[in-house]
Amino acid sequence: MASVTQLGYVGIGASNVEEWEHFATDVLGLQSNGIDDEGNLSLRMDEYSHRFIIKPNGKDDVEFVGWQVTDEPALREMAEQLREAGIEVTDGTDDDNKSRRVEGMIKFEDPEGTPTEIFYGPPISYDKPFNSPRAVGFVTSEQGLGHVVLHVENLDRTVKFYRDVLGMKISDFIRNLAFFHCNPRHHSLALIEKKAPKKLNHFMLQTQTMNDVGTTYDMVLDQEMPLTRGLGRHTNDHMTSFYMKTPSGFDVEFGWGARTVDDATWQVQRHEKGSIWGHRAPAAVGVK
Template sequence: MPTNRVSQLGYLGIDVRDVPAWQRFAANVLGLQSKGTDPDGTLFLRMDENHHRFALHPGGRDDLAYVGWETKDADSLRAIAERLESQGVAITWGTTAEAQVRRVVGLIRLQDPSGIATEVYFGPLVEFERPFHSPRAIGGFETGDLGLGHIVVSVDDYEASLRFYCDGLGLKLSDFIEIEMGSAGNTMIAFLHCGPRHHSIAIGQFRAPKRLHHVMLQLRDMDDIGTTHDLCQDQLVPITSSLGRHTNDHMVSFYMQTPSGFQVEYGFGGRLIDDAVWAVQLHHAPSIWGHRAPRATPLAEQIDTV
């Protein structure tokens, strides 16, 4: 196990077609705070004391643009860069100007085995003097050392990706969910952690329209899950997966569709990992209960409303 590792999922860059739609969605539904825009139109969104956790870049892909992994200091960053290079991964050191754009002290750029732009950095800009204020009446997000949440991505080569994230970046296996995919056979999803959060990334070699399947935001208050679920129904934000509790991280959550087509999981109460006692597990179901796909309105209800 590498001694110098990434410590949290720190920021995400997302390429979005409709920045104004995202600005409304982020503020009015997710409860994220706008942190203004850069001259190139990049919209920053924050969810805690960090300058930002999301950078939305105007573009045409509506998908993940890059993933930012935090490590603790310059020595750790150098050690991670040297290890990745020894494994044949091409590294580019970010310039001072590039670090300023990301609001970090230093960073390296590379690609994961699927070509997902990946950055490892240290020294994020933290603004305790500008406390986070959600535009919605919610109790805030579980972040800090746990990072921004988690992402689930589709990869081209499952084994190569597992080696990259574990042996290269230094994440550890939490567990696997083996999912039946009909005629495509079974697919294994690997859940990886780099701190106490159960997983910061999950990877699977499944067919998907986008790299980013979903990003999970964890709330501090269960009632915020309920009120946001109500809000989605009132505002006709598509709920893509009903309330449920996951088998592996025990998160109670539901999923909604974003203006970019991928999903946001809005969750509460995920269990944490203590590496001293955690043992890798296998699951055959993603959920203990719930997380159902939307169903068509039953005929009886359609008749009632005629």
């Protein structure tokens, strides 16, 4: 059975691409590749040529999620698994591959209607090293971009899809959330059963040092940016992080220090609380 290996990239539809470029570079520390002729902004955080694509369509929600596989045979096997599960799959066109800068890809929707892409052959730019405007380093490599958390209406159905069709493994549960891994990162995907106006609850970026989280947190407080949850440590992945609003209205989690998964010894757990300490609402941490 073929399995996805990492969260490769995320596409976001936005009302204000210029505001996203400012937020991504000056606050998050991502590197901008600039805005192309079609108005799309691409962003780097490591040796990959891009990890985010921001499209100027006013959607202010996830536009697509891109999962990586090892090679073309794995991509073809994944396409067959999807079709056997009753999912309509289309091959990426030459224009699609050029747009994503990959060797090959397939496209489909998950059971909740989230546009999803699986690809192989991402563009790597070792000759042009990632250069953060804020000198922030991120934990990526085999662990991928970070994670995304999606709202779903039917948790059981969607869990079965990501586990049994895309080959992800369940890490643990917290109340009405299910967490999945596909590499040593504790979770690259989480699903929360909740009706919400947006599909995307948040995406997460993991820094290489706690100082990167602390200095960013201070900047958010000093500049009175929209903070969603203050500093805290999660029960399941042990990440120390905080949450803030993006220009599109969903959250970004900015964190450090998550534990990893070793499938040889890992056992699925259930937690009733999301945080060991902290992650309090803005009023509780004295934010105006």
